[in-house]
Amino acid sequence: MQERPKPLKISVRLRPVIFILLLLGLWQVAVILHPHQLLPGPWKTAHGIADLVRHGLLVKYVVASLFRVTWGFFLAVVIAIPLGLAIGWYRRAEMAFNPILQVLRPISPLAWIPIAILWFGVGDLAAVFLIFVGCFLPLLLTVINAVQGVPAVYINAGRNFGLGPVALMRRVLYPAIVPRLMTGLRITLGVAWLVVVAAEMIAVNSGLGFLIVDARNAGNRYDLVLAGMVLIGVVGLLLDNGVRSLEKAKALRWSYSEEH
Amino acid sequence: MSTRQTIEAAANSMPASAPGLRTKLRANGVNMTFNRDGKSMSVLENIDLEVGDGEFVCLLGPSGCGKSTLLSTIAGFLAPTSGEVSIDGEAVRGPDPRRIFVFQERGVFPWLTVEGNIGFGLGKLTRSERAQRIEHYIKMVGLEGFEKSYPHELSGGMKQRVEVARALAVNPDVLFLDEPFGALDSITRMIMRGELLRIWEAERKTILFVTHDIDEAVQLADRVVVMSARPGRIQQIVPIDIAHPRDISSPHYLELRDGILNQIGLAHGI
Numbered sequence: 324m325q326e327r328p329k330p331l332k333i334s335v336r337l338r339p340v341i342f343i344l345l346l347l348g349l350w351q352v353a354v355i356l357h358p359h360q361l362l363p364g365p366w367k368t369a370h371g372i373a374d375l376v377r378h379g380l381l382v383k384y385v386v387a388s389l390f391r392v393t394w395g396f397f398l399a400v401v402i403a404i405p406l407g408l409a410i411g412w413y414r415r416a417e418m419a420f421n422p423i424l425q426v427l428r429p430i431s432p433l434a435w436i437p438i439a440i441l442w443f444g445v446g447d448l449a450a451v452f453l454i455f456v457g458c459f460l461p462l463l464l465t466v467i468n469a470v471q472g473v474p475a476v477y478i479n480a481g482r483n484f485g486l487g488p489v490a491l492m493r494r495v496l497y498p499a500i501v502p503r504l505m506t507g508l509r510i511t512l513g514v515a516w517l518v519v520v521a522a523e524m525i526a527v528n529s530g531l532g533f534l535i536v537d538a539r540n541a542g543n544r545y546d547l548v549l550a551g552m553v554l555i556g557v558v559g560l561l562l563d564n565g566v567r568s569l570e571k572a573k574a575l576r577w578s579y580s581e582e583h
Numbered sequence: 584m585s586t587r588q589t590i591e592a593a594a595n596s597m598p599a600s601a602p603g604l605r606t607k608l609r610a611n612g613v614n615m616t617f618n619r620d621g622k623s624m625s626v627l628e629n630i631d632l633e634v635g636d637g638e639f640v641c642l643l644g645p646s647g648c649g650k651s652t653l654l655s656t657i658a659g660f661l662a663p664t665s666g667e668v669s670i671d672g673e674a675v676r677g678p679d680p681r682r683i684f685v686f687q688e689r690g691v692f693p694w695l696t697v698e699g700n701i702g703f704g705l706g707k708l709t710r711s712e713r714a715q716r717i718e719h720y721i722k723m724v725g726l727e728g729f730e731k732s733y734p735h736e737l738s739g740g741m742k743q744r745v746e747v748a749r750a751l752a753v754n755p756d757v758l759f760l761d762e763p764f765g766a767l768d769s770i771t772r773m774i775m776r777g778e779l780l781r782i783w784e785a786e787r788k789t790i791l792f793v794t795h796d797i798d799e800a801v802q803l804a805d806r807v808v809v810m811s812a813r814p815g816r817i818q819q820i821v822p823i824d825i826a827h828p829r830d831i832s833s834p835h836y837l838e839l840r841d842g843i844l845n846q847i848g849l850a851h852g853i
Contacts, residue, residue: 479660480690484704484753485680494703498694 363546371546388530395454396515407466408492432457450522457518458511465507469500509566516559604635607789613666625814637787641804649815658684682757683750698730704753720748740771757789
């Protein structure tokens with residue numbers, strides 16, 4: 324049993340907002356003091372965002388980026404979880420797969436860009452593939468490690484009640500790793516959001532990454548570059564909050580209190 | 584009960600057979616050797632044991648004497664290096680839902696509610712049978728009102744009840760209990776012993792109970808199997824011929840307890 328955290332006082336809650344406003348103010352002042360810099364101030368950046376809204380590009384680009392992230396991430400999750408459960412469970416499989424996983428792991432997903440374009444051409448598929456590559460390995464390794472960390476007592480109890488390997492994975496191993504899996508999912512979704520921006524700079528003609536490159540190429544619209552960066556930050560934050568709220572679901576709360 | 588009590592002192596000597604009951608479980612020349620850092624270590628040496636149907640047997644010994652290893656071997660989680668375990672005349676090849684192992688309360692699944700835990704082994708029943716069975720055992724272990732609670736919301740004693748209920752719900756013939764009350768405070772431990780005896784008298788399962796607590800063994804068991812440490816051997820088997828409920832200050836109780844204390848090499852009066 325833990326104590327419920329007290330709701331924060333309003334003055335405490337306002338602190339980060341005040342800090343951000345202060346930084347924006349400093350930024351604006353700096354821009355006014357150096358009028359010949361190409362870098363626009365917060366005011367012009369806000370105008371840039373308004374411009375995007377007016378042309379219907381804001382929603383279009385955010386949706387395009389989210390679409391690619393969703394597919395790449397979804398595919399990685401759907402393949403990595405069962406595969407990771409199986410590899411983690413069968414020691415021999417783990418011994419066979421581990422060296423290749425360790426070699427692939429340090430390769431940045433961005434290194435796959437040429438291959439992605441070679442295989443899938445310039446388009447959504449290439450971007451989805453890159454996100455998949457970026458998410459799949461970290462998720463797989465998370466699941467494998469988590470399975471190996473499941474206390475033997477749960478596995479023995481499951482076997483005692485007559486579960487075969489598949490039932491054991493579904494009814495014991497999978498639920499037992501969910502807390503660690505949630506952390507893995509959150510980190511991986513962050514990676515996916517990093518990768519999509521890079522992928523869109525090269526492999527497609529829409530999305531927030533494309534917006535940034537395109538705004539610079541087509542007439543040095545640095546207000547739009549900054550607008551794109553702000554949007555990437557905000558959407559990334561919202562995604563993270565979304566996964567965090569999943570972690571608080573009642574069925575998952577056991578791992579976040581003291582274990583036994 | 585009467586057959587259970589007519590145990591003559593002769594039963595103290597080998598072979599370790601169950602008196603007057605159909606043999607449920609038999610360990611025959613069980614040896615267990617572990618290899619650690621290239622050194623082989625004998626953990627169990629030549630264990631012969633018979634347990635009768637419906638009998639309550641305690642394995643008693645100091646920590647590290649191999650009593651938990653013996654229990655895991657009989658339950659089928661470990662294969663003996665040599666020798667054989669058979670239950671109902673059938674060799675044990677692995678764990679089986681007909682005989683359930685109760686770990687300390689650590690074995691309760693933290694991701695399932697009390698209901699979910701107790702119903703875990705009941706996948707083959709229809710929904711209503713399942714609900715009925717769960718309700719029956721929740722009542723038996725006194726957890727009414729906690730059906731929807733998660734283990735982290737329960738005390739240690741309550742978690743232990745959940746695990747016992749989960750084991751009983753699949754209606755096994757044999758229960759293996761590995762120091763089930765070791766992590767509980769002494770008052771809860773006393774209560775749980777009483778509960779276990781009550782359940783055992785109601786359901787007549789064969790029970791094999793591992794403990795390092797002499798009083799616990801003498802309070803619960805029909806027979807106490809005293810083990811010596813390193814390598815684990817059966818030193819003596821002591822029948823406890825006192826009817827339940829046992830008067831734990833009666834001369835005979837104290838005599839049996841002191842006998843076991845001597846056997847282990849501890850003079851009483853520390």
